Amino acid sequence: MSAAILQARGLSWGTGGVTIVNRVDFSVARGELVGVIGPNGAGKTTLLRLMAGILMPSAGDVELEGRSVPSMDPRSRARRIAFMTQDIAQVFPFTVMEIVLMGRYPHVARLRPETPEDHERARHMLSYVGMGPLEERTFNGLSGGERQLVLFAKALAQDTDVLLLDEPSSSLDIHHEDRVFSMAQELAREGRAVAASVHNLAVAAHYCSRLVLLEKGRVAREGPPELVLRSDILDRVYGTRTVVAPSLATGSLTVSVVPEGRQPRGTRVHLIGGAGSAVNLTRELTRRGCALSGGIAHEQDSDEKLWRSLGVPLRAVGAFARISDEEVQAASSLVEQADLTILCVFPVGVGNVGNLRLAARARRLLVLQPGPEEAPRVLLTPEARALFNEICSRAAVLPYEGILAAVQDAASG
Amino acid sequence: MPHHDAAVIRSRAPVFLIVSLVLVAAALLGVAVGAVPVPPTALVRLLLHRWGIGGVGAPERRDIVILLLLRLPRVVAAILVGSSLAVCGVVMQGLFRNPMASPEILGLSAGGSLGAVIAIASGLAAQAAFAIPGFTILGALVSATCIYLLSSTRGTTSLLYIVIAGLAMSSLFGGLTSALLLFSNQYQVSQFVFWTMGGLDGRGWQHILVSAPIVVPGIVVLGLFTRELNLFTLGEQEALALGMPVELTKRVLLAICAVVTGVAISVGGPIGFVGLLVPHLMRFLVGPDHRVLLPISALGGAAFLVICDLVGRVLAPPFEIRVGIITAVIGSPYLLGLIVRIQRRDAVRAR
Numbered sequence: 001m002s003a004a005i006l007q008a009r010g011l012s013w014g015t016g017g018v019t020i021v022n023r024v025d026f027s028v029a030r031g032e033l034v035g036v037i038g039p040n041g042a043g044k045t046t047l048l049r050l051m052a053g054i055l056m057p058s059a060g061d062v063e064l065e066g067r068s069v070p071s072m073d074p075r076s077r078a079r080r081i082a083f084m085t086q087d088i089a090q091v092f093p094f095t096v097m098e099i100v101l102m103g104r105y106p107h108v109a110r111l112r113p114e115t116p117e118d119h120e121r122a123r124h125m126l127s128y129v130g131m132g133p134l135e136e137r138t139f140n141g142l143s144g145g146e147r148q149l150v151l152f153a154k155a156l157a158q159d160t161d162v163l164l165l166d167e168p169s170s171s172l173d174i175h176h177e178d179r180v181f182s183m184a185q186e187l188a189r190e191g192r193a194v195a196a197s198v199h200n201l202a203v204a205a206h207y208c209s210r211l212v213l214l215e216k217g218r219v220a221r222e223g224p225p226e227l228v229l230r231s232d233i234l235d236r237v238y239g240t241r242t243v244v245a246p247s248l249a250t251g252s253l254t255v256s257v258v259p260e261g262r263q264p265r266g267t268r269v270h271l272i273g274g275a276g277s278a279v280n281l282t283r284e285l286t287r288r289g290c291a292l293s294g295g296i297a298h299e300q301d302s303d304e305k306l307w308r309s310l311g312v313p314l315r316a317v318g319a320f321a322r323i324s325d326e327e328v329q330a331a332s333s334l335v336e337q338a339d340l341t342i343l344c345v346f347p348v349g350v351g352n353v354g355n356l357r358l359a360a361r362a363r364r365l366l367v368l369q370p371g372p373e374e375a376p377r378v379l380l381t382p383e384a385r386a387l388f389n390e391i392c393s394r395a396a397v398l399p400y401e402g403i404l405a406a407v408q409d410a411a412s413g
Numbered sequence: 414m415p416h417h418d419a420a421v422i423r424s425r426a427p428v429f430l431i432v433s434l435v436l437v438a439a440a441l442l443g444v445a446v447g448a449v450p451v452p453p454t455a456l457v458r459l460l461l462h463r464w465g466i467g468g469v470g471a472p473e474r475r476d477i478v479i480l481l482l483l484r485l486p487r488v489v490a491a492i493l494v495g496s497s498l499a500v501c502g503v504v505m506q507g508l509f510r511n512p513m514a515s516p517e518i519l520g521l522s523a524g525g526s527l528g529a530v531i532a533i534a535s536g537l538a539a540q541a542a543f544a545i546p547g548f549t550i551l552g553a554l555v556s557a558t559c560i561y562l563l564s565s566t567r568g569t570t571s572l573l574y575i576v577i578a579g580l581a582m583s584s585l586f587g588g589l590t591s592a593l594l595l596f597s598n599q600y601q602v603s604q605f606v607f608w609t610m611g612g613l614d615g616r617g618w619q620h621i622l623v624s625a626p627i628v629v630p631g632i633v634v635l636g637l638f639t640r641e642l643n644l645f646t647l648g649e650q651e652a653l654a655l656g657m658p659v660e661l662t663k664r665v666l667l668a669i670c671a672v673v674t675g676v677a678i679s680v681g682g683p684i685g686f687v688g689l690l691v692p693h694l695m696r697f698l699v700g701p702d703h704r705v706l707l708p709i710s711a712l713g714g715a716a717f718l719v720i721c722d723l724v725g726r727v728l729a730p731p732f733e734i735r736v737g738i739i740t741a742v743i744g745s746p747y748l749l750g751l752i753v754r755i756q757r758r759d760a761v762r763a764r
Contacts, residue, residue, distance in 0.1 A: 049650070
């Protein structure tokens with residue numbers, strides 16, 4: 001990491017006897033986009049305000065290239081550090097352009113009007129954030145998201161080396177959230193130092209080069225997203241059960257919250273799936289409080305991953321391994337204990353025909369029928385076809401809604 | 414909220430022209446109208462005669478006395494007081510991001526009045542010409558200090574509480590003013606009305622000579638802080654982030670406001686609603702940018718008070734209705750309307 005431009009050591013601040021930020025070390029270097037994450041009340045906004053020099057630390061110091069920020073002349077400080085707040089309560093009908101021009105304040109000579117360059121910069125930044133067409137509109141009349149983009153433009157108009165953004169996307173849709181963070185990344189690449197507090201951990205993981213996780217005013221962990229976003233530490237800091245997994249679409253980490261393990265209400269359901277065919281039912285039945293079990297799955301299969309992350313008891317064999325009779329035997333206890341067994345829609349071939357044998361042992365079997373817009377069930381071998389027909393003769397073949405209704409009946413009956 | 418204001422803001426130059434013309438017309442009428450009719454041209458003739466232009470003959474001697482010693486100082490006093498109160502209203506509304514702030518609502522006027530009455534009751538006013546302005550300034554400064562301390566306590570003091578605190582101070586100081594007047598031996602009904610409602614009758618050059626050298630530079634200095642006032646409307650944290658020394662600026666502006674308001678009150682008494690109403694009307698015409706709003710409010714405040722004074726003089730001759738009563742009659746319904754509008758806007762925003 002290159003040398004930090006803005007660096008805080010032992011930073012503390014409190015109010016009303018409550019310590020909000022507690023001996024925090026924090027730094028941002030040129031070229032970095034640092035994400036400050038943490039639960040509500042962890043001190044993210046306060047930390048950024050301290051870094052910006054608009055709150056005076058009760059202990060510790062913030063230095064901008066060796067100069068103490070709290071003792072800097074406000075004007076020269078504002079030429080180096082910009083702080084973007086989440087929203088402002090503007091009561092007077094200023095236009096969007098007037099608001100953005102206020103960002104030029106530290107650069108405009110006293111008692112002089114803004115120069116054409118100031119106007120140029122403000123206009124440029126407004127179009128950069130996509131708000132150019134709204135420059136004559138009244139700031140108060142904009143939506144929360146539009147106001148946030150205007151405030152972003154104002155911070156950019158300030159033209160500083162350091163940009164501190166307080167939840168810059170809290171009111172934005174996903175498109176504009178992506179825009180704002182892409183722009184923040186771009187600004188970092190230009191050689192500015194950018195730090196942002198972020199609520200959405202997936203966004204933080206996707207865009208930030210480094211994360212700082214705050215917990216009750218202290219740094220709980222710091223480093224690249226892969227090291228900070230770990231379930232063990234997130235679970236403790238956020239007080240919930242999380243699953244961290246790379247996104248299939250972008251490869252960056254996503255963090256999901258596991259539904260609180262509600263006390264299962266009686267009905268035990270065993271799911272026989274594969275290739276992700278059981279994902280929807282798993283989620284819905286977990287939500288409804290069923291006690292699930294699963295298998296026989298293949299390792300690294302998406303059903304298997306989901307079951308493991310949810311703590312669902314399951315049987316699994318190695319990836320692409322053939323399901324042996326011994327495995328069927330071992331898994332049958334799960335099936336026999338279950339009130340209901342559901343056979344999901346997945347292709348059956350030589351390797352996993354054992355799952356049909358397992359289904360045959362169910363106390364009560366429901367066979368999921370593919371919906372009209374879904375691919376039909378694929379049975380690759382004559383053995384699989386014969387076995388499936390035999391199973392169906394003794395089972396209820398139901399569409400998705402029918403399955404859910406049957407589970408409901410079993411629970412109430 | 415409709416987006417009509419942008420177009421309105423663009424039409425600033427004509428607004429300046431129109432308001433200036435209204436002021437000039439009102440001033441000429443103010444000089445001409447009264448118990449003894451003096452033609453509006455008399456003042457122009459007098460000026461031309463004095464400067465020796467075009468061989469214009471002097472107006473009648475009686476007219477000259479009425480013009481120079483009675484009506485002109487009264488109009489000039491109205492201009493000074495109107496400008497002062499309107500500009501202080503603009504500054505306080507910007508400073509506290511509150512369209513309901515003004516010297517009278519935040520208690521500066523009542524503080525000034527109390528100061529004046531103390532000067533009278535203690536007998537100091539009879540001894541020194543500067544006692545009344547000195548004490549009105551002091552009274553306004555006491556109020557301003559209270560408001561400053563309230564608004565700078567840690568945490569977010571709600572802007573509504575500042576208004577309520579100002580009203581509370583106004584009531585307290587107003588009550589003390591009434592009590593002092595009732596118990597003082599200089600008690601007269603006219604003085605009671607003057608120091609509770611304000612008026613411009615009997616204002617002469619001696620009042621203007623004392624007040625103008627303070628009020629005019631005061632307004633000019635306030636006019637140097639218009640960009641800072643714009644920043645204040647973003648909120649103090651934002652202003653701080655943009656590099657403005659917020660506390661210092663706030664102290665300076667409030668202190669100047671207290672001095673200007675105090676002097677204005679020493680001339681006209683606590684004339685109400687000018688500082689609230691004029692900034693609003695002007696904001697509606699030119700938009701919220703203080704660099705435009707403050708100078709136009711200085712002109713508008715002057716015109717407004719000259720007109721109100723004129724109305725008071727012509728409404729029920731031979732009696733004069735005090736200008737403070739006229740502004741109150743116009744201003745109170747306006748304040749109520751303003752509250753309704755703000756309520757509606759908040760209701761829209763809350764949706």
